[in-house]
Amino acid sequence: AQSVAQPEDQVNVAEGNPLTVKCTYSVSGNPYLFWYVQYPNRGLQFLLKYITGDNLVKGSYGFEAEFNKSQTSFHLKKPSALVSDSALYFCAVRTRNRDDKIIFGKGTRLHILP
Amino acid sequence: EAGVTQFPSHSVIEKGQTVTLRCDPISGHDNLYWYRRVMGKEIKFLLHFVKESKQDESGMPNNRFLAERTGGTYSTLKVQPAELEDSGVYFCASSQASGSRYNEQFFGPGTRLTVL
Numbered sequence: 001a002q003s004v005a006q007p008e009d010q011v012n013v014a015e016g017n018p019l020t021v022k023c024t025y026s027v028s029g030n031p032y033l034f035w036y037v038q039y040p041n042r043g044l045q046f047l048l049k050y051i052t053g054d055n056l057v058k059g060s061y062g063f064e065a066e067f068n069k070s071q072t073s074f075h076l077k078k079p080s081a082l083v084s085d086s087a088l089y090f091c092a093v094r095t096r097n098r099d100d101k102i103i104f105g106k107g108t109r110l111h112i113l114p
Numbered sequence: 115e116a117g118v119t120q121f122p123s124h125s126v127i128e129k130g131q132t133v134t135l136r137c138d139p140i141s142g143h144d145n146l147y148w149y150r151r152v153m154g155k156e157i158k159f160l161l162h163f164v165k166e167s168k169q170d171e172s173g174m175p176n177n178r179f180l181a182e183r184t185g186g187t188y189s190t191l192k193v194q195p196a197e198l199e200d201s202g203v204y205f206c207a208s209s210q211a212s213g214s215r216y217n218e219q220f221f222g223p224g225t226r227l228t229v230l
Contacts, residue, residue: 004156032216043223044157044205051216090157099145099209099217101170104157 002027004091006105013081014113021076021108023091033074034092034102035065044090050074061085081112116140118222120206126228132194135225139188139208145169146189147209147219148181152202160204163189196229203227 005024013019025031033050048059055067065076074091091105119138127133139146148160160179161171165186174181178197183189193200203224209217 036221044221046218046221092157094219099162099164099169101147101159101162101173102149102157102207102219103159104149104151106154106156 002093002095002103004093004103004105006089006091006108008108009106010109010111012111012113015083016080019076019078019081019085019110019112021089021091021110022073023075023105024071024073025091025093026072027093027095027103029095030069031093031095033065033067034094035059035063035074035076036090036092036104038088038090038107040087047076047089083112083114086110086112118206118208118220120204120222120225122225123223124226124228126230127196128230129198130195132192133196133227135191135193135204135227137189137191137206137208137222139206140220142210143208143220144186144211145209145217145219146183147207148189148191149205149207150202151205152199157205160191193227196227198229201227201229 003026035047036044037047050057050067058064063078088107090107092102094102121136146163149157151157159173162169163183166183180192203226205224206222207219209219
């Protein structure tokens with residue numbers, strides 16, 4: 001079965017420190033990989049995606065993610081966290097079959113401490 | 115260009131009542147998806163429309179849920195009768211027609227459903 005694992009329910013990071021939110025996946029083939037963010041009382045916002053090419057993907061708000069095929073991971077990173085980064089982050093995958101559904105992880109709540 | 119819109123943003127109903135959620139996709143998008151996140155769990159796929167046809171409804175939890183997309187434009191998701199475990203956030207997404215190498219799915223803001 002296809003699945004996405006986010007092993008941490010919550011991650012606490014001091015403002016200014018680097019942050020990492022972990023994600024591993026189990027999907028056949030070479031999937032598309034995504035990160036989405038949900039701020040309090042807001043909808044789901046696209047952050048970044050990996051389609052092909054360079055394993056390091058840069059996205060919105062200074063976030064980046066590294067695709068590691070051998071470890072089937074797609075960890076989200078940011079060099080210096082901001083309090084405003086506090087939100088719920090979802091890792092997601094999609095097969096390369098046309099228009100296929102997105103499979104999400106359960107989410108990781110990120111708390112940036114001032 | 116307007117994004118995906120959903121109505122209402124929040125609905126509070128009692129167990130046993132009926133609720134209808136609406137999604138308006140981006141104009142011209144043939145693909146429309148419904149997803150749901152129950153509190154503390156992952157966002158799960160419910161179903162996928164291509165125009166007015168149901169392409170994949172494997173994620174629909176039971177027959178209390180009915181989705182329609184008459185005319186291939188907006189879609190409705192009706193829950194009848196609603197149960198406590200139906201509480202959650204319902205997201206809609208849309209994407210362009212097949213044929214493109216990669217079709218981005220654009221998400222709406224979600225409808226938060228609370229069943230008391």
